[in-house]
Amino acid sequence: MNDLNxxxxxxxxxxxxxxxxxxxxxxxxxxxxxxxxxxxxxxYQAAQNPDIDYLTPEGLKSITSADIRGFLAELFxxxxxxxxxxKLASIRSFFQYWVKTGxxxxxxxxxxxxxxxxxRLPIFLSVDEVFKLLEAPQGxxxxxxRDRAMLETLYATGVRVSxxxxxxxxxxxxxxxxxxxxxxxxxERRIPMGAKAKxxxxxxxxxxxxxxKGASPEDQEALFLSRNGSRLTTRSVERLIQKYVKLCGIDKxxxxxxxxxxxxxxxxxxxxxxxxxxxxxxxxSLSTTQKYTHxxxxxxxxxxxxxxxxx
Numbered sequence: 001m002n003d004l005n006x007x008x009x010x011x012x013x014x015x016x017x018x019x020x021x022x023x024x025x026x027x028x029x030x031x032x033x034x035x036x037x038x039x040x041x042x043x044y045q046a047a048q049n050p051d052i053d054y055l056t057p058e059g060l061k062s063i064t065s066a067d068i069r070g071f072l073a074e075l076f077x078x079x080x081x082x083x084x085x086x087k088l089a090s091i092r093s094f095f096q097y098w099v100k101t102g103x104x105x106x107x108x109x110x111x112x113x114x115x116x117x118x119x120r121l122p123i124f125l126s127v128d129e130v131f132k133l134l135e136a137p138q139g140x141x142x143x144x145x146r147d148r149a150m151l152e153t154l155y156a157t158g159v160r161v162s163x164x165x166x167x168x169x170x171x172x173x174x175x176x177x178x179x180x181x182x183x184x185x186x187x188e189r190r191i192p193m194g195a196k197a198k199x200x201x202x203x204x205x206x207x208x209x210x211x212x213k214g215a216s217p218e219d220q221e222a223l224f225l226s227r228n229g230s231r232l233t234t235r236s237v238e239r240l241i242q243k244y245v246k247l248c249g250i251d252k253x254x255x256x257x258x259x260x261x262x263x264x265x266x267x268x269x270x271x272x273x274x275x276x277x278x279x280x281x282x283x284x285s286l287s288t289t290q291k292y293t294h295x296x297x298x299x300x301x302x303x304x305x306x307x308x309x310x311x
Contacts, residue, residue, distance in 0.1 A: 012060050025186050037090035044071045065108040081115040122261035136244035142207045149204035156197035158263030161234045161256035167223040183282040
């Protein structure tokens, strides 16, 4: 790709977007976040100097670390440290890509420090709250059976909501009790599931044909289907969770990610190995999994009080 220096009409943002989706295999969510952050940066640059087209190779080369610092300073007026840090990470990755192609020799964002982000402990549900939520869908109609299976699968496997809606029927092995998930970067992992989730999924699979009547060919294999036969979306899952949280009276903001946090926290509280949890959750770095040790500190104190001779 070294000939990009001589490419006329190249849009550096569009080219980076192509790289993200086709070569890096970024999820749609990641793709949209990156592009939104970068579009905001380029809009800022254009406002500073309307005479330069920063989306061309030549325009890109003119951007300095001072330009990026100016953008970040502007962001701090209305954004949290976490939001600014994410946008800086997007900009850094963008320029690093162009260094790798040979278009740029230096990454102007490389030596800019990320703002300190206060660590927020993950929200999670107690065991009683989870049981309430899982038992909230009551009834034998296909929609309720589907919703129960969906909630049981989320808690039993700790999958991301994008992984849940991406599941196909062939990825569920009710006989041996495993779900095969395709995670970030198209990495595959096999997650065991308990008896309750198996039972709920078997019951749902027995009535799933009801949802297939309006299904398009590309959604025929989708595990979780909507009333009209299309693959459930992440937003649909979020709405369904909100519905059942309200129904069972849990006074917390519960999202699919909160259920994922709950899965990890409950495993850790029950003595599961941190490395094992990392594998189950599909974390590439152990440091991502380690945040759950903070929410389990009460459990550690309890273990200490029971076991230590001088406690």
